[in-house]
Amino acid sequence: xxxxxxxxxxxxxxxxxxxxxxxxxxxxMFDVQKASWDAVYHAHxxxxxxxxxxxxxxxELIYAFDCVPFVLDMIPTRLASTPEVAxxxxxxxxxxxxxxxxxxxxxxxxxxLSGDMPDKPDAFIYSTVPCDNSRVAYPFICxxxxxxxxxxDVPFRKNEMGFDYMARQYKEIIVFLxxxxxxxxxxxxxxxxxxxxxxxxDLMNKIADLRRITPCPLPGRLLVLNEMIPGMVGxxxxxxxxxxxxxxxxxxxxxxxxxxxxxxxxVSWLQNMLWSNVGILDWMExxxxxxxxxxAFGYQRGHxxxxxxxxxxICVDFAKKGLALxxxxxxxxxxxxxxxxxxxxxxxxxxxxxxxxxxxxxxHTWAAAKIITDMIQEKFxxxxxxxxxxxxxxxxxxxxxxxxxxxxxxxxxxxxx
Amino acid sequence: xxxxxxxxKAELRNSSVKAWKExxxxxxxxxxxxVPEEILHAxxxxxxxxxxxxVTDLSEGDTxxxxxxxxxxRGTLQYLIDGTFDFMDGVISSDGCLMAxxxxxxxxxxxxxxxxxxxxxxxxxxxxxxxxxxxxYYRDYLDQMRTELGAYxxxxxxxxxxxxxxxxYNETRxxxxxxxxxxxxxxxxxxxxxxxxxxxxxxxxxxxxxxxMLKDFLARAGSRAPIKxxxxxxxxxxxxxxxxxxxxxxxxxxGLVVTDALCFGTRYxxxxxxxxxxxxxxxxxxxxxKRPVCPRMVDLHDEFGDLIVNFCQDFKVDGIxxxxxxxxxxxxxxxxxxxxHKGMKEADVPLILLEREEIMTNIGQLAVRAEAFIEMIEx
Numbered sequence: 014x015x016x017x018x019x020x021x022x023x024x025x026x027x028x029x030x031x032x033x034x035x036x037x038x039x040x041x042m043f044d045v046q047k048a049s050w051d052a053v054y055h056a057h058x059x060x061x062x063x064x065x066x067x068x069x070x071x072x073e074l075i076y077a078f079d080c081v082p083f084v085l086d087m088i089p090t091r092l093a094s095t096p097e098v099a100x101x102x103x104x105x106x107x108x109x110x111x112x113x114x115x116x117x118x119x120x121x122x123x124x125x126l127s128g129d130m131p132d133k134p135d136a137f138i139y140s141t142v143p144c145d146n147s148r149v150a151y152p153f154i155c156x157x158x159x160x161x162x163x164x165x166d167v168p169f170r171k172n173e174m175g176f177d178y179m180a181r182q183y184k185e186i187i188v189f190l191x192x193x194x195x196x197x198x199x200x201x202x203x204x205x206x207x208x209x210x211x212x213x214x215d216l217m218n219k220i221a222d223l224r225r226i227t228p229c230p231l232p233g234r235l236l237v238l239n240e241m242i243p244g245m246v247g248x249x250x251x252x253x254x255x256x257x258x259x260x261x262x263x264x265x266x267x268x269x270x271x272x273x274x275x276x277x278x279x280v281s282w283l284q285n286m287l288w289s290n291v292g293i294l295d296w297m298e299x300x301x302x303x304x305x306x307x308x309a310f311g312y313q314r315g316h317x318x319x320x321x322x323x324x325x326x327i328c329v330d331f332a333k334k335g336l337a338l339x340x341x342x343x344x345x346x347x348x349x350x351x352x353x354x355x356x357x358x359x360x361x362x363x364x365x366x367x368x369x370x371x372x373x374x375x376x377h378t379w380a381a382a383k384i385i386t387d388m389i390q391e392k393f394x395x396x397x398x399x400x401x402x403x404x405x406x407x408x409x410x411x412x413x414x415x416x417x418x419x420x421x422x423x424x425x426x427x428x429x430x
Numbered sequence: 431x432x433x434x435x436x437x438x439k440a441e442l443r444n445s446s447v448k449a450w451k452e453x454x455x456x457x458x459x460x461x462x463x464x465v466p467e468e469i470l471h472a473x474x475x476x477x478x479x480x481x482x483x484x485v486t487d488l489s490e491g492d493t494x495x496x497x498x499x500x501x502x503x504r505g506t507l508q509y510l511i512d513g514t515f516d517f518m519d520g521v522i523s524s525d526g527c528l529m530a531x532x533x534x535x536x537x538x539x540x541x542x543x544x545x546x547x548x549x550x551x552x553x554x555x556x557x558x559x560x561x562x563x564x565x566x567y568y569r570d571y572l573d574q575m576r577t578e579l580g581a582y583x584x585x586x587x588x589x590x591x592x593x594x595x596x597x598x599y600n601e602t603r604x605x606x607x608x609x610x611x612x613x614x615x616x617x618x619x620x621x622x623x624x625x626x627x628x629x630x631x632x633x634x635x636x637x638x639x640x641x642x643m644l645k646d647f648l649a650r651a652g653s654r655a656p657i658k659x660x661x662x663x664x665x666x667x668x669x670x671x672x673x674x675x676x677x678x679x680x681x682x683x684x685g686l687v688v689t690d691a692l693c694f695g696t697r698y699x700x701x702x703x704x705x706x707x708x709x710x711x712x713x714x715x716x717x718x719x720k721r722p723v724c725p726r727m728v729d730l731h732d733e734f735g736d737l738i739v740n741f742c743q744d745f746k747v748d749g750i751x752x753x754x755x756x757x758x759x760x761x762x763x764x765x766x767x768x769x770x771h772k773g774m775k776e777a778d779v780p781l782i783l784l785e786r787e788e789i790m791t792n793i794g795q796l797a798v799r800a801e802a803f804i805e806m807i808e809x
Contacts, residue, residue: 109769111754111762111785122766141558141728145528148558149763152728156770164728166564169525169555178557178567185563346525347553348535371498376757377528379496380503384539401498 067139069335096407115374116405179332228271233305277302462526520550617656622687735771
C-alpha cells in the first residue's frame with residue numbers, strides 16, 4: 014500500500030459506484046466523503062497546499078488561504094473498519110511505543126513510519142489535545158514530516174483566561190499561514206468561509222435538535238459521519254451534506270417516522286465512537302429497536318463566529334469552537350466538563366439506556382467513568398453498561414463478543430421493565 | 431544527626447509530618463511537579479508531594495479510576511481514600527498528565543470532599559508549551575492560586591515572602607545537585623536506593639529542616655564507605671518512580687544507579703528558579719516551564735534528550751533503564767524520541783525498556799531482566 018490516501022480515495026470512489034445503483038437517494042452521504050478525500054488526494058495536483066491538522070486547528074482560516082486541511086485522525090477512524098489494514102499500522106507503531114496507547118495515535122504513527130503517506134504536507138497545525146497519547150504522537154509526526162508547523166497549546170479550562178490564551182495563538186497562526194503561503198489573508202474570502210461555517214454550525218445544531226424528538230428521526234450511524242464536520246467546516250460540500258440530512262430528518266418528523274420502525278430504547282454512548290465496529294449501531298437498531306440518539310463523542314454544539322468583521326472576536330470564537338469539539342469538550346479538561354456534557358446528553362435526548370462503550374486507549378475517560386455513571390444513576394435512575402473495546406483495533410474484541418455482551422445487558426433491561 | 435533519621439523522613443507518615451501537625455500547621459498535598467511549592471511555602475503551608483510508595487492494595491483506586499489507568503495514579507488515590515494521607519489539609523494538582531488530573535477529580539467526588547470547606551482543593555493549569563504566551567497564561571493561574579490559597583491560609587502571600595521561599599528552595603536544589611555530584615566518582619558513597627529516599631524526604635518535610643539535614647549528610651558523606659563492588663553504572667529514566675525498593679532490586683544485581691531523569695529524582699528540584707527584577711510569579715512560571723521534567727511538554731523533547739546525554743557523560747553511565755508504568759502514555763511513546771535524538775544516537779548508550787506496576791509484584795522478573803542487562807553492559 015504505497016499511497017494510503019490514494020487507496021482510501023479510490024475506495025470511496027468504488028463505494029460510490031456501488032451506491033449509485035443501490036442507494037441513489039442517499040448519495041449526499043457519499044458525496045461529502047468523496048469531496049473530503051479527493052481534496053486531500055489531489056491537493057498538490059491542483060496547486061494547493063496541503064496542511065495536516067489536529068484538533069482545534071482553524072479550518073476556516075486554512076480554507077481562506079486556499080489550502081486544504083486534512084485531519085490526520087481521519088486515517089485511523091477510516092481504517093478501523095478494515096481491521097487487517099489498521100492492524101498493519103498498529104503493529105508497526107507498537108515496535109516503538111507502548112501497546113496500551115490509543116489506537117488512533119498508533120495508526121497515525123504507523124502510517125507515518127510505514128512511508129505509505131504520499132506527498133509531504135506543506136505544514137502541520139496540531140495541538141496539545143485531546144490526550145496524553147496525542148501529545149506523544151503529534152510532535153513526533155511533526156518531527157518526522159519535517160515541514161513547517163504550529164502547535165496550539167490548548168488550555169485546561171474553558172474560561173476567559175483560556176479563550177484569551179488560545180486567541181493569541183490563533184493570531185500567530187494567521188502570521189504563520191501568511192508566511193507559508195506568501196499571501197496576506199484575503200478577508201473577503203475568509204468572511205465568505207466564516208459565513209458558510211456559521212450556516213454549517215446552525216444546521217448541525219438543528220439536526221441535533223431533531224434527534225431529541227421521539228422517535229429519533231435519524232439513525233445512529235449518521236453520528237459517525239457527522240464527526241467529519243469539524244474538519245470540513247466552511248467547505249460547501251459539508252454544508253450540502255447537512256442540508257440534505259436536515260431535510261430528511263424534517264421529513265421523517267413530519268411523517269412521524271423514526272430511524273427504526275418501532276423505537277423501544279433511546280441509547281447514549283458515553284465515550285468514543287466504535288469506529289472498528291460501526292455496524293453494531295445498525296444491529297442494535299434492528300435487534301432491539303435501540304437507537305443511538307446522541308453520544309458523548311459526537312455531541313457537537315458548535316459556536317458560531319459572532320462578528321466576522323472583528324479579528325479579536327473571531328480569534329476568541331476560534332478558541333470557543335475548538336474547545337467545543339468532540340473529545341476536547343468533555344474529556345480534555347476537568348471532570349466537570351465531562352459531567353456537564355453527559356448530563357446534557359442524557360436530559361436533552363431523553364435517554365433510556367446508558368452504555369460506557371469504553372475505548373481502552375482513552376484512559377482518562379475510564380478514569381472518570383465512575384463519577385459519570387454515578388451521576389447518571391443518581392440523576393436519571395439509569396444503570397450503565399461498561400464494555401471495554403478498542404475503537405480502532407477490531408482485533409481486541411470481535412463482533413460476536415460485543416453483541417453477546419450488549420444482548421445480555423439489553424435482556425436484563427427488558428426483564429426489569 | 432544519624433543518616434537513619436534523614437531516611438525516616440522518606441516515610442509517608444514521617445516524624446516531621448507529625449511534628450508539623452502538632453504545631454497546628456497545615457499540610458497541602460501536591461500532585462505533579464508543575465505545582466510550584468514555593469507559593470505554598472510562602473503561604474506558611476507545608477507542601478507534600480503525594481505519592482503511592484509501598485502501596486499494596488489498589489481496590490479503591492481501581493474502583494474509581496478503573497484498571498485501565500496508571501497504577502501510580504491509582505495508588506496515590508488509594509492512599510487519599512484509605513486515610514494514609516489523612517493529615518492533608520488540602521490538595522493542589524496541575525494537569526501534569528491526564529492521570530494526575532484524574533487523581534484530583536476523583537478525590538473531589540469521594541465522600542463529597544469538594545463540599546468540605548475546611549479542605550482546600552485547587553487545580554491549576556500548566557501549559558504544555560514553553561513560550562512567552564504560555565508563561566503569561568501559567569503566571570495568571572499561579573496568581574489565582576496565590577490569592578485563593580492566601581485566603582484559605584488567612585495570610586497575604588506577598589512578593590517578599592515568595593522571594594524568600596524561592597531562595598530557600600534554590601538552596602534545596604543546590605544541595606540536591608551536590609548530593610548527585612557524589613555519584614559522579616568511580617566509587618560513590620551513596621547508592622541510588624539511598625538517594626531516592628533522600629529525594630522522597632525532600633518532598634515530604636519542611637525544606638528548612640531538610641536543608642539542614644542534607645547539609646549535615648553531605649558534610650559527613652566523606653566518611654561513608656565507597657561503593658566499589660558494582661558491575662555497571664545505570665541511569666534511570668521514565669515514569670514517576672517513588673519506590674526505593676525498585677532501585678534496590680537493580681542494585682542488588684550490581685547495577686549502581688548513579689543518576690536519573692525522574693520526577694522523583696533530578697527532575698523534582700534541580701534547575702534554580704531565576705528571579706529576575708520583574709514580576710516574581712512570571713519568573714517562577716518561566717523557570718518551571720522551561721525545565722525538561724517529563725514528556726508532557728510537547729516542545730521539550732530535544733531538551734530532554736540533551737539532558738539524558740549530558741547526564742550519561744557527567745555520571746559515566748554504562749546503560750539506561752527506561753522504566754514505564756503500564757498505562758503511563760506520556761512515557762509510553764518517549765522511545766520514539768530517544769530513537770530520533772541525534773545526541774542519544776551518537777552517544778549510543780545501551781538502553782533497556784522495562785514495564786512496571788506500582789505494586790511490586792514482579793520483583794523476580796525485574797531482577798532477571800536487570801541482571802541480563804547488567805551482564806550485557808558491564809565492562
